[in-house]
Amino acid sequence: MNTTSITDEQMVGLFETMTLIRVFEERVHSLFQDGELPGLLHLCSGQEAVAAGVMAHLGAADMITSTHRNHGHALAKGVSPASMMIELYGRSGGTNDGKGGSMHIADASVGHLASGGIVGAGVPLAMGPAQAAKLDGRPDVAVTFFGDGGAQQGTVLESMNLAAVWALPAIFICENNLFGQATPVAYASAVAPHQRAEGFGLPSELVDGQDAVAVFEAAGRAVSRARAGNGPTFVECQTYSYHGSWEGESKRSYRLPEVETDFRTRDPLRILDERLADSLQGWADIRDQIEEDMHDVVDQAVEAGRNAPRPDPAAGLVGVYADELVDVDRDGLSTY
Incomplete structure (x- = not known):
């Protein structure tokens, strides 16, 4: 894949991915507001360009790890929208079987190896x-x-050091969306996140995370470098989360x-839409067909x-370490 420039076909692919993420997220937002979905939500509307731009360079053998704000990453990496929606409903057959x-x-x-609520x-x-x-x-990347x-977590810094050493x-x-929950990044960090990477000798870039093409090109350089055996890269994407830290904030x-x-004026979908309007007859x-198709996909996911x-309540004991060890006696006490 060309990493120094982008074709119209690739831009259309980015728009498709971002549209799927936006439609999925806004539908989930509505379902949660209506009380139809259980649990907690951390939506990524506004940040679609990062997931789409990075994942456009990855295949199934390339692994990712995500965050608590993971819907966009999962969809862009190829996780089934229906399986994801089933998971959000807490039902059997979801990506994690509802758990x-x-x-x-x-x-x-x-x-897509992991997402989770523990920051970093x-x-x-x-x-x-x-x-x-x-x-x-193998030429695969992670x-x-x-x-x-x-980026303030020690585990992130330790990982950068390990990646550089090896x-x-x-x-x-x-994904710098300006706030760690409600704490501005400038308040919590003496330097921008990508500048920390420079201390470990990692090549680093700061890009406009609202511009899918800019993210695509930066990610392409990083992926090419990694596949060639030239080690890790740090890319900071400045973006914004429309729905805040968590749904219901x-x-x-x-x-x-x-x-x-x-940030809403520089919406990722609007920026790419305008670029494609200038480039593609x-x-x-x-665009209208893409939007219709993605609404259909999400409608089907909701029905699923x-x-x-x-x-089954018994499924709660499946997949835990104690499966073969725990026996429950008549008094409800676990014995080994």
């Missing part, structure tokens, strides 16, 4: 597949996503209206979620 919910979506069959925890996990690829002599808040094919993608006084207006009809069976 993980929104924050723990994973599907190793397409290279996915980063060291990605060093495993990166090391495995290097030891096996990509780990984290936020500006996660020259691992690892790519660090920091009651107080957003820490968000300045002028900042939010600026008949783009308006193509609503119709999936609830898990």
Whole structure:
């Protein structure tokens, strides 16, 4: 894949991915507001360009680790929208068979290894597949996503050091959406996240995370470097989360209206839409068809979620370490 420029076909692919993520996220937002979905949600509307731009360079053998804000990463990596929606409904047949919910979506069959609610925890996990690829002599890469808040975690710094020392094919993608929950990144960090990577000798880039083409090109350089055996890269994508830290966040006084207006004006889908309108004849009809198709995909996913069976209570004991060891006596006490 050409990493120095982008074709119209590739831009259309990015628009398709971002549209799927946006439609999925906004539908989930509505379902949660209506009380139809259980649990917690951390939506990524506004950050679609990062997931789409990075994942466009990856195949199923390339592994990623994600965050609690993982829907976009999962969809862009190829996880089934229906399986994800079933998981959000907490039903049997979801990506985690209804046990993980929104924050723990994973599907190793397409290279999505892990998501989770522990900030920064996915980063060291990605060093495993990166090391495995290097030891096996495979050209595969491992990509780990984290936020500006996660960039403050020691595990992230330790992972960067390890990746640099061992020259691992690892790519660090920091989605800087300005806030670690409600804490501005400038308040918590003396330097920008990508500048920390420079201290470990990692090549680093700062890109406009609203521009899918800019992310695509930066990710292409990082992936090419890793596949060639030239080690890790750090890419900081400046972006914004439209729905805040978590769905249902009651107080957003820490968000300045002028900042939010600026990011919404530079919406990722709008930027790419305008670029394609200038580049591709008949783009308006193509765009309308993409949007219709993605709404159909998400409608089908919602129906799958609503119709999936609830898990058998006995499934709660499946997949835990104590499966073969625990016996419950008459008094309900576990004996070994």
